[in-house]
Amino acid sequence: MLRKIGICIWIFLSSFSALSLDLSGSVAVRDVNYPLPTNGPVNSNLTQSEIHLIGEHEFSPDSQFKAHFIGVFDPSNNSTNEQWYADAPEFLWIRKSSNWILKVGTDVISWGVTDGDNPLDIVNSKVYFDPIHAQKIGAGSVQLNFSGDENQLDLIFIPWARSAILPGGNSRWLPRQIYTGQSGGQPYLLILPNSFSYSSTTIGAQSQADQNNWGARWQFHHDNWELATYFFDGLAPFPLITPSVSGTEVSFFPVQVFQINSAVNLQLQDYRQQVTGVSFVKSQNSWQFKGESAYTNPLGNAYTLKGAVLESVLAIEKNWNVGESRNLITILQYAYAQHSLSGSNDISSFSRFFDNNWMGIVRGTYRDTETFTAFYSSDQLSFAWFADLSYEHKWNDSLKTKIEVMVIDGPLSSPIGAFAANKSGAASLEYSF
Numbered sequence: 001m002l003r004k005i006g007i008c009i010w011i012f013l014s015s016f017s018a019l020s021l022d023l024s025g026s027v028a029v030r031d032v033n034y035p036l037p038t039n040g041p042v043n044s045n046l047t048q049s050e051i052h053l054i055g056e057h058e059f060s061p062d063s064q065f066k067a068h069f070i071g072v073f074d075p076s077n078n079s080t081n082e083q084w085y086a087d088a089p090e091f092l093w094i095r096k097s098s099n100w101i102l103k104v105g106t107d108v109i110s111w112g113v114t115d116g117d118n119p120l121d122i123v124n125s126k127v128y129f130d131p132i133h134a135q136k137i138g139a140g141s142v143q144l145n146f147s148g149d150e151n152q153l154d155l156i157f158i159p160w161a162r163s164a165i166l167p168g169g170n171s172r173w174l175p176r177q178i179y180t181g182q183s184g185g186q187p188y189l190l191i192l193p194n195s196f197s198y199s200s201t202t203i204g205a206q207s208q209a210d211q212n213n214w215g216a217r218w219q220f221h222h223d224n225w226e227l228a229t230y231f232f233d234g235l236a237p238f239p240l241i242t243p244s245v246s247g248t249e250v251s252f253f254p255v256q257v258f259q260i261n262s263a264v265n266l267q268l269q270d271y272r273q274q275v276t277g278v279s280f281v282k283s284q285n286s287w288q289f290k291g292e293s294a295y296t297n298p299l300g301n302a303y304t305l306k307g308a309v310l311e312s313v314l315a316i317e318k319n320w321n322v323g324e325s326r327n328l329i330t331i332l333q334y335a336y337a338q339h340s341l342s343g344s345n346d347i348s349s350f351s352r353f354f355d356n357n358w359m360g361i362v363r364g365t366y367r368d369t370e371t372f373t374a375f376y377s378s379d380q381l382s383f384a385w386f387a388d389l390s391y392e393h394k395w396n397d398s399l400k401t402k403i404e405v406m407v408i409d410g411p412l413s414s415p416i417g418a419f420a421a422n423k424s425g426a427a428s429l430e431y432s433f
Helices: 002-019 302-306 347-354 417-422
Strands: 022-033 045-060 063-073 084-096 100-107 139-147 151-160 178-183 186-191 198-203 211-222 225-235 240-244 247-251 256-260 264-269 272-284 287-298 309-321 326-339 356-366 370-379 385-394 399-409 424-432
Touching: 186 247, 240 302, 287 302, 309 347, 326 347, 347 356, 347 370, 399 417
Parallel strands: 186 256, 198 264
Antiparallel strands: 022 045, 022 424, 045 063, 063 084, 084 100, 100 139, 139 151, 151 211, 178 186, 211 225, 225 272, 240 264, 247 256, 272 287, 287 309, 309 326, 326 356, 356 370, 370 385, 385 399, 399 424
């Protein structure tokens, strides 16, 4: 992996030299502490170093090149695949004319209009080392945008999609006490050992899920309304995850319960899905009313294992004027989803947290130097919840510090309550250039 990162950095810096790119970026160090113990050889502390390199070059007013490189280093991480990570989420050529834009290369594509839960933001795969703060992976794509006075059409083609990157075998973000799921319509519960590691086996993708992904979005703007329709046919955000274990059955009814006496091997298989959706944004003075719905249909054998889902989100956003040097934004959001099949509590179940969910966000700034964010989200079905608080201080144009606290609680069998031991505090220092 380190060799791959070196090659990526060399290619990236070579492009800067060859194209005379304007260079900017940042270097950050972040320390995360998990005070509560949990099963297995997991980390109680993470020290992560992160570098961002950003470059742009304008060939002409109608043609430019953009590049963004990310490198993350955490050599003390107990999960070896999380010790080093590199990606170029942006590495693309952009060509513009009066009413169309062509983009070729890796890019981060944002669809949908809501925050926190956004069921239409499904084009890019993600890195789930920390699933609550998952980062998008650059998608190698060809994009074409047509714009008129009130209409806009976006077309996307991804020849080879990239699979999601899941937490490592010793991660705290895989179930550590019980693992719930269903097989052939029969729910089961695995009681996990006190000390074990996960491993994974990748199975060939169903229906060539990683090939020839494509999507389209049409937007209509009029006065203070924005309406959009979406369609995407491609790789699902999470693979099918099937645990392979050995153990002893301790109960059969109403749920099969097994006491596990081995490590857990997760069999991973990518699959294809189709997503159809709509969204709206209504602006009124300092208010915004937002909503979106998405119908997700897994293809092939994945349909019998995952089932279809209809997700809807409604949100109200208000920008408060609290003075010349202060700004305050509040967001209240409700999400609801209907699944045709029950799910599990593994990493792929995080979306189930929004089956009946209230979420609130408060974000304030003061003199462009202080930023405070409070995020709270509550699952009304299992009464699981989490809160994320952060405070950021910008010392000057180059240096800023940040403090974060995250609290999680809920039943062990719920999508996010399984990770209640992952309450954490974090501090980071970032230098920009």
